């Protein structure tokens with residue numbers, strides 16, 4: 425499509441910033457990962473770990489009580505704040521200062537959780553990744569789009585996108601609808617698929633990394649954590665989206681010669697993030 429920028433290594437390099445030698449965790453950014461519900465706590469573990477492995481200095485997971493031991497055990501590097509309720513999130517309150525948020529992974533769509541998302545969006549204007557069930561809740565409450573923070577990064581797969589903007593008849597029509605949505609609400613839309621397109625206003629960026637190994641549970645949860653990690657370090661929303669998608673895809677390109685398409689799982693995506701970052705030096 426005309427005016428689409430292909431995101432290859434050169435384009436990724438234009439956006440990538442190495443970490444300076446005198447950095448410390450306090451300046452690397454604090455990311456909050458909000459998600460999880462009974463049976464879906466793995467999504468928060470994956471997202472939080474990917475966020476830490478993308479350079480965030482601190483990561484706190486905001487989760488329902490049932491996930492406390494799960495997240496603390498799976499990921500000792502992360503801190504945890506629990507909701508008052510056991511199985512799902514009912515209010516999103518915290519006293520810490522955070523630099524970026526990723527919200528929605530495994531969240532579910534209980535009416536209490538919808539209420540919590542409403543108040544969170546109303547009160548929160550920091551860099552934000554909105555994924556999975558947070559997108560689905562927004563789709564059920566389209567008047568809430570107005571509350572989206574400027575330059576929030578939305579990461580829908582095609583079904584989630586259809587719930588947000590309605591259906592399309594061709595690829596070009598989909599892109600035009602996404603551009604219009606981005607302009608209406610000043611958001612970056614990462615349309616996940618093969619390939620993934622990142623859209624902001626009239627600009628479209630087509631990713632060149634990734635393969636079918638990523639067609640596995642939780643790989644999108646990993647992507648939202650990577651983007652939140654970059655946002656927490658001060659990357660601009662579009663750069664975080666474009667670079668995050670590039671690195672996420674690259675993990676699969678790196679891993680597949682050794683592990684193959686069938687056996688790659690979302691944790692392998694995380695395990696290869698280090699090599700993906702190193703390829704940019």
Ligand SMILES: NC(=O)C1=CN([C@@H]2O[C@H](COP(=O)(O)OP(=O)(O)OC[C@H]3O[C@@H](n4cnc5c(N)ncnc54)[C@H](OP(=O)(O)O)[C@@H]3O)[C@@H](O)[C@H]2O)[C@@H](O)CC1
Nearest residue numbers: 464465466467529530531532556557581582583641642645
């Ligand atoms: N370990 C954990 O804790 C995990 C927790 N997870 C959490 O689970 C929650 C539900 O997330 P979800 O994406 O599975 O549900 P949902 O939005 O209804 O989509 C399902 C339907 O949409 C379609 N579809 C899906 N992908 C598509 C694509 N790429 N391209 C096109 N279509 C696609 C497909 O529909 P079909 O094509 O069959 O019509 C499919 O049936 C969410 O909170 C997530 O974070 C998961 O991340 C897994 C690991």
Ligand SMILES: Nc1ncnc2c1ncn2[C@@H]1O[C@H](COP(=O)(O)OP(=O)(O)O)[C@@H](O)[C@H]1O
Nearest residue numbers: 581616617618635636638639641642643644645
């Ligand atoms: N065939 C494929 N080729 C390239 N990337 C893919 C392919 N299938 C899935 N992906 C990527 O994997 C991720 C899947 O995200 P998502 O559907 O949200 O998964 P989940 O909700 O299980 O975490 C997206 O980044 C998508 O682009």
Ligand SMILES: [Mg+2]
Nearest residue numbers: 556581644645
């Ligand atoms: Mg998903």
